[in-house]
Amino acid sequence: MPILRIKLVDASGAALAGQTIKISNSEDFQSNADGLAQFLLGDPELLTIHINGKSAWTGQSSLLAKEEKFQQSAAGFDRVS
Numbered sequence: 001m002p003i004l005r006i007k008l009v010d011a012s013g014a015a016l017a018g019q020t021i022k023i024s025n026s027e028d029f030q031s032n033a034d035g036l037a038q039f040l041l042g043d044p045e046l047l048t049i050h051i052n053g054k055s056a057w058t059g060q061s062s063l064l065a066k067e068e069k070f071q072q073s074a075a076g077f078d079r080v081s
Contacts, residue, residue: 005067
């Protein structure tokens, strides 16, 4: 099973710790001091990534890289990788 790493950064690119990340039906995870959280993915499926309760990305899990970066914006978080 593949592992997905999600990195959260602020508008200037600095890591954001303590942010809540949830993927579809997973548990909530908190980003660590490096802004990272890891998730174990199953078979390819449609996923929604929520950051701090807001939808940040929806699509097939096969479209995600092993590490995805999301940058904080006025509307929430935007996928940048």
